[in-house]
Amino acid sequence: MHKNFKNIDKIVYGKGSFNQIDDILAPKRVENDKFMVFIVDKYFEGKDLADRIPAHDGDMVFFEDIDQYEPTTDQVDKLRDQILADKGLPAGIVGIGGGSIMDIAKALSLMVNNEGSSQLYQGLNLVKNPGIYHMGVPTVAGTGAECSMTAVLTGPVKKLGLKCDWTVFNQAVLDPELLATVDRNQWFYTGMDCYIHCIEAESGLYFNAYSKAYGDQALALCREIYLGDDAGQTLENDEKLMIASLFGGLSLTYSEVGACHAISYGLSKILGMRHGFANCIAFNHLKEFYGEAVDEFKTMIETHKVDLPQGLSKEWSEETIDAMVEVSYNLPHMWNHAIGLDWEEKWTREDIKKIFKRL
Incomplete structure (x- = not known):
């Protein structure tokens, strides 16, 4: 259907x-x-x-x-x-x-x-x-x-x-x-939510020409805003970002989010992390899903001198990690897109737990 x-x-x-x-x-x-x-x-x-x-x-x-x-x-x-x-x-x-x-x-x-x-x-x-x-x-x-x-x-x-x-x-x-009025870090994290939406949409089972049309344009705008010659928080780039956000959302509507959002939902639900920030924390460690896009994301981090925390999992108890794993595992529509309809045969709670321990 x-x-x-x-x-x-x-x-x-x-x-x-x-x-x-x-x-x-x-x-x-x-x-x-x-x-x-x-x-x-x-x-x-x-x-x-x-x-x-x-x-x-x-x-x-x-x-x-x-x-x-x-x-x-x-x-x-x-x-x-x-x-x-x-x-x-x-x-x-x-x-x-x-x-x-x-x-x-x-x-x-x-x-x-x-x-x-x-x-x-x-x-x-x-x-x-x-x-x-x-x-x-x-x-x-x-x-x-x-x-x-x-x-x-x-x-x-x-x-x-x-x-x-x-x-x-x-x-x-x-x-x-x-x-x-948006401070620089928040401007970056919410902008990366758009970038991640588009990368996730194109990196899974439900990607299609409709999603690609909007996603390609949104990604092009994100790259101008965050990596272009005039990269930075300017009114011109804010105009671009507002349209990138709209197009990224439309791309996602006819595709789906994947592993990054599944992990970030665990971070948000259990630790109370804001959504864009949680996506960035997760995406930074998901190269097996998103390949060169993670390298590009790291370049954006460096370009805008954003201090993205590392080693967070050292402070988490096993109980906390298990709770986050449970939230993430119980998002089958995201794992369907990321891994396939048989994802439960290929992917376990232990696999998800290993990702959380990288963060």
Whole structure:
């Protein structure tokens, strides 16, 4: 069965496009209980961008803290319960921030129309009712969350996405000027998430011409941004990175992630590592899967003088490593792509454990 996936309904791109949000939202404000919810990265609280949020009287604005951990099912459930109890059903949800904020906004748009904990919906096509209108406004680029049909949440048992057609944003606002506030390391880690998405997509069972078309362009842009003559964090490169992120996400949508993401999910779930950082930690040690791309990645690390930690596993107990192995092993769709449909005959928990011990 071929994938039949939904794309973003509308996209506005360009410097200053953030200023169009109020006009875009205006016709949606008549729906449901006629108020908007803005989910904003706590980093922007008290900063200039917070003053530019087009919140009207009666709207709700939440500054969410995701500095240390991935978004959680509990976080989404509490937001949902508070919104419904205080004001009713929103006309729409707007997420302003990085990939974690995008995932919260996507999950929240579903959960206001679905009963029970978001834990119940971690997986493919488990959501019972369509969500409400939702808009994504990325302030970092690389995760592809702005176009992904997955809202990745960490629950008590697993880190896994709410994945269905209804998860995809109705509107994306891609304003490269918003990337100016991103610190250098975060700019690198999220950009590498895009690079790794494309390398993983092309390095496995589900790669195809559709995925290749978007992935090749995203990789070309990443190489200009991180290895080109004008490599670095400039407005021109931020414009390129915003499009690379979108194309990388679209490449991934019709392919799949592989070993790197499986390992990084273990790091995020058990140690609370941020997603892009965890991907970099893992990718740096996966040459048997990604070959020369790992060498290219190391060159990018050196070019941008990023201090990527080494020898982390020396501080981990066997119990901690075993817990990470269990998370990674229980992601069969990723191992299907990376190794093949018979991956369980070729790959064991002990093989995964050896990777974690390299990190």
